[in-house]
Every structure is written in structure tokens, then in C-alpha cells.
Amino acid sequence: MKLVVQVKLLPSPQQAAVLEATLRACNRAADHVSQIAFETGVKDRNGLQKLVYADIKAAFGLSAQPAVRVVKKVADAYGALAANLKAGRLGRPSSTRYRRAVGSPVGFRPEAAQPFDDRCLSWQMDARTVSIWTVDGRLRGIRYTGSPDQLKTLAEHRKGESDLVQRDGKWFLVATCDIPDPEVYEPVDWIGVDRGIVNLATTSDGTNYQGRRLSRYRRWQARKRAELQAKRTRSATRRLTRRAKKEQRHATHLNHRISKEIVSVAQRTERGIAVEQLDGIRERVRLRRDQRATLSSWPFHQLGQHLAYKARRAGVPFLEVDPAYTSQRCPRCGHTEWANRSTRDHFSCRRCGLAGPADVVAGVNVRNRARSAWVFVTAPVPAPARTGRNVGRCDP
Structure with a gap:
């Protein structure tokens, strides 16, 4: 079975600035590829790569393998959109949400996660550091940390690509781990x-x-959000940002x-x-x-x-x-x-x-x-x- 393990990166301020520039460049390239896919109707990985591979390398400063990952990221996004439309998760074709989804290209936030494979990112498990490709060259020796269970699973079962994520000013790597399935026993009941x-x-x-406790907690959080939103001050906005996703x-x-x-x-x-x-x-x-x-x-x-x-x-x-x-x-x-x-x-x-x-x-x-x-x-x-x-x- 496949699991994901999230570890926290501990970059220096200079390294963090380079990582942010890399994410923004990759997502600008993804927006460009998405626009071309929407206009031409070519949304499969191989077809898109033939259309945009040379352009995004030259225009956005991407190396060969990051450019390939950007194209796959866009193709996967359109594949997920098609699956959601088919399953009816975006409503009926006549609904506003459905028309909005099919009437414009898929967009990517400037800080959206970017996948890296083993050619772009390597793990040094003993030193607890990673080496990662960036628009300013290879960054080496970026430290990471996690719980003992996470680090053990990462060292024993990591396989596949890892996603670079920026969340609330913090940096994370979400790694895919392939864990062998244990044999399912015959249940007695x-x-x-x-x-x-x-x-x-x-x-x-x-x-x-x-x-009951969760319901009370949700109501309390709703009251606090309403109070802070009513203040309309910078400090209230900062506190709302810190409280985001806490519930x-x-x-x-x-x-x-x-x-x-x-x-x-x-x-x-x-x-x-x-x-x-x-x-x-x-x-x-x-x-x-x-x-x-x-x-x-x-x-x-x-x-x-x-x-x-x-x-x-x-x-x-x-x-x-x-x-x-x-x-x-x-x-x-x-x-x-x-x-x-x-x-x-x-x-x-x-x-x-x-x-x-x-x-x-x-x-x-x-x-x-x-x-x-x-x-x-x-x-x-x-x-x-x-x-x-x-x-x-x-x-x-």
C-alpha cells in the first residue's frame, strides 16, 4: 500500500528564498502549459510535452526533468478534473460550478506544491538532509526533521516522487512510501x-x-472567527491567518x-x-x-x-x-x-x-x-x- 510521509524542511533564509522562486517559476510554467492545453484541447502527457517542452525550458528557466514534471502535473490536473466531472462532483452540466470548471483553464497558485522525482531531489537519510534542484542550481544540505516513526518509514519504504510544499511560511516535503501489505486474516466475527x-x-x-465536544469546539471557533472578522483590523487579519485550518x-x-x-x-x-x-x-x-x-x-x-x-x-x-x-x-x-x-x-x-x-x-x-x-x-x-x-x- 502507498502512504505519504510529511517531513518539515529547515532551510536557511537564503535557501527559503531560492525554494520560493523555484515554486513560483514552476507554477508560472504550469499556468502557461494549462492555457495551451485548454486552447488546443491536447491534455495528454505525451501530446502536451511535444507542444510545450522546448518553450517552457527557454521561457521559465527550467531544466529538462523539472519541465517534464510540470507537464505531468498539468496533465494530472486535467485528468482529475475529467474524473470529477464524470462522477458528478461538480454538479450537473447546467450548474454554474460545472460551467465555470469547463469554461476556463485549470489554474495553479504561485505557491502550489511541485512534484520532484529522484533525478531532481535526493535524500541523505543518515545526515537527514536533502539535495534539490532549483532555478539557481542545485541546493545541497537542506536539513529536515520529523517524528521517529515518520523517519523510520521514510528510510525503509520511500519510493517514487516527493512534493515540495509551502504552507504558512513553512516548508515541507511530502514523500511517497510503498509499504508491503500484510496478509489479511480470516475474521472470527x-x-x-x-x-x-x-x-x-x-x-x-x-x-x-x-x-458533542467537537460540535462545541466548532461553534466556539465560528464565534471567534465572526468576532475577528467584524474588527477589520490588521492584527485581526493576522490572527485569523494563524487560526486557519486549526479546526x-x-x-x-x-x-x-x-x-x-x-x-x-x-x-x-x-x-x-x-x-x-x-x-x-x-x-x-x-x-x-x-x-x-x-x-x-x-x-x-x-x-x-x-x-x-x-x-x-x-x-x-x-x-x-x-x-x-x-x-x-x-x-x-x-x-x-x-x-x-x-x-x-x-x-x-x-x-x-x-x-x-x-x-x-x-x-x-x-x-x-x-x-x-x-x-x-x-x-x-x-x-x-x-x-x-x-x-x-x-x-x-
């Missing part, structure tokens, strides 16, 4: 995980990870902690993990205006991603199951009715009388569906029936 807004995750074992980092940390605990329990008990497949839920529901911000900030997708990759890294089986009626179906008698869930927190079956916390019941239904789905996933494919005829011969 499953842990069903129900994801929600009030309770971020509830397992079929009854473990509940509440989202997002807090939610990401919470999802890491929850997913790590669930995966460790599954690994210790030799069970698998099953979650609901919630793709497209934001497009399927209609909400009141006061509910839209809550749903938009619900980090269910990130929690699912964390569970998936942590389970894969630990060799824990992972499944996504059909989410239909998991909160309305009785796990004992199978009776499904909207009235079974009398309130948001309470479930009571109208047929057999089974009652309990609604999120736990949903987690149990997810677990039961995973049991059935795993049988079909692991079932051997039956061999085709033998008819007795020679199938390799054409009979008249």
Missing part, C-alpha cells in the same frame, strides 16, 4: 461501525465516540484517535471492521438552512478513510455494506419500519419489542450485513459445468 453527527462513531460492541486539524486528530482505537480492538480480537457506504449522502438529503453547515462539516468520509488504511496496514479485513434502513431494522426479527426509531437516540421494535440505543442497533445491523457479505466475498468461484463436448473444436 465483525465489528459494525455506525457513523453519525451527534455520535461520530458507535460500534456494535456498544462503544460510543461522541461528537480542521482538530477534527483530523479526533478521527485518527477513533480509527486507531477501533482497529486495535479488531486486531486484538481477530475480527473485521464493517462500515456503511455513505457515498453521495450530501447530495441525497435536503436540509434546512441551519443544518447545512453541520452536515458539510461532518467528517464521516475522513473517518472511513482512516479506518480503511489503518485496517489494511494492520491486516484487518475491512468491508463497506449497504446503509439502507440500518437504523430502522430490528436485528432480531428483521422488522423494518420508520416508527421503530421513535427518537434519535432510542430504538424500539414494533413487532418483537427489542429496544436499545439506536446507534448501537445500527452498528449491529452493519455487523450482520458484513457477516453475510463476507461469505460471498470469500466463496470460491464454481468451475464451469463440463458438457462432454470438445469446446476447442468447431463443430459443423
Whole structure:
């Protein structure tokens, strides 16, 4: 499996200035290539490289390999745009967002990340330094730092390109690591995980990870942002900049902690993990205006991603199951009715009388569906029936 490891660069002020000039030159070249791709309709890597390779080397001061990486960066951007349009992530063709996306070339910020391969960037793991190509020549001996786990993963599994990133005046390298997949064991049972807004995750074992603290934190952050925006002073703007993405980092940390605990329990008990497949839920529901911000900030997708990759890294089986009626179906008698869930927190079956916390019941239904789905996933494919005829011969 592929993971990314982010380490922090520690350049001197002179080195930082050269790195910034390099990023700006590469992104100016990317904008130029994107404009040509939009005007000519040539968006594949080989076709674009034939059109612009010589021009961007001469006009933007790029060497051969950085020019190739810029062309690939633009081609990948148009490939991602085409995939998003096909999947409907930018709305219908008649929507303003869709028309804006297809009506202008893809743009690149002056400080957008730039990929470097091993010809442009080399790692000296023992010295914890990197050597990187820049518009002013090769910069050597740029120090980097990271956690012990990050550095160990980087030294053992780094493979492929690395991205140079500038964020809030700081410099980072995001390296791709190819880690071998451990063998997935045969689960003795499953842990069903129900994801929600009030309770971020509830397992079929009854473990509940509440989202009340995260909701309070989001409301507090919204009030602070509103207060600072109302001041309209330079110091308030600086404080808003420092607080940017703080709420997002807090939610990401919470999802890491929850997913790590669930995966460790599954690994210790030799069970698998099953979650609901919630793709497209934001497009399927209609909400009141006061509910839209809550749903938009619900980090269910990130929690699912964390569970998936942590389970894969630990060799824990992972499944996504059909989410239909998991909160309305009785796990004992199978009776499904909207009235079974009398309130948001309470479930009571109208047929057999089974009652309990609604999120736990949903987690149990997810677990039961995973049991059935795993049988079909692991079932051997039956061999085709033998008819007795020679199938390799054409009979008249």
C-alpha cells in the first residue's frame, strides 16, 4: 500500500528564498502549459510535452526533468478534473460550478506544491538532509526533521516522487512510501461501525465516540472567527491567518484517535471492521438552512478513510455494506419500519419489542450485513459445468 510521509524542511533564509522562486517559476510554467492545453484541447502527457517542452525550458528557466514534471502535473490536473466531472462532483452540466470548471483553464497558485522525482531531489537519510534542484542550481544540505516513526518509514519504504510544499511560511516535503501489505486474516466475527453527527462513531460492541465536544469546539471557533472578522483590523487579519485550518486539524486528530482505537480492538480480537457506504449522502438529503453547515462539516468520509488504511496496514479485513434502513431494522426479527426509531437516540421494535440505543442497533445491523457479505466475498468461484463436448473444436 502507498502512504505519504510529511517531513518539515529547515532551510536557511537564503535557501527559503531560492525554494520560493523555484515554486513560483514552476507554477508560472504550469499556468502557461494549462492555457495551451485548454486552447488546443491536447491534455495528454505525451501530446502536451511535444507542444510545450522546448518553450517552457527557454521561457521559465527550467531544466529538462523539472519541465517534464510540470507537464505531468498539468496533465494530472486535467485528468482529475475529467474524473470529477464524470462522477458528478461538480454538479450537473447546467450548474454554474460545472460551467465555470469547463469554461476556463485549470489554474495553479504561485505557491502550489511541485512534484520532484529522484533525478531532481535526493535524500541523505543518515545526515537527514536533502539535495534539490532549483532555478539557481542545485541546493545541497537542506536539513529536515520529523517524528521517529515518520523517519523510520521514510528510510525503509520511500519510493517514487516527493512534493515540495509551502504552507504558512513553512516548508515541507511530502514523500511517497510503498509499504508491503500484510496478509489479511480470516475474521472470527465483525465489528459494525455506525457513523453519525451527534455520535461520530458507535460500534456494535456498544462503544460510543461522541461528537458533542467537537460540535462545541466548532461553534466556539465560528464565534471567534465572526468576532475577528467584524474588527477589520490588521492584527485581526493576522490572527485569523494563524487560526486557519486549526479546526480542521482538530477534527483530523479526533478521527485518527477513533480509527486507531477501533482497529486495535479488531486486531486484538481477530475480527473485521464493517462500515456503511455513505457515498453521495450530501447530495441525497435536503436540509434546512441551519443544518447545512453541520452536515458539510461532518467528517464521516475522513473517518472511513482512516479506518480503511489503518485496517489494511494492520491486516484487518475491512468491508463497506449497504446503509439502507440500518437504523430502522430490528436485528432480531428483521422488522423494518420508520416508527421503530421513535427518537434519535432510542430504538424500539414494533413487532418483537427489542429496544436499545439506536446507534448501537445500527452498528449491529452493519455487523450482520458484513457477516453475510463476507461469505460471498470469500466463496470460491464454481468451475464451469463440463458438457462432454470438445469446446476447442468447431463443430459443423
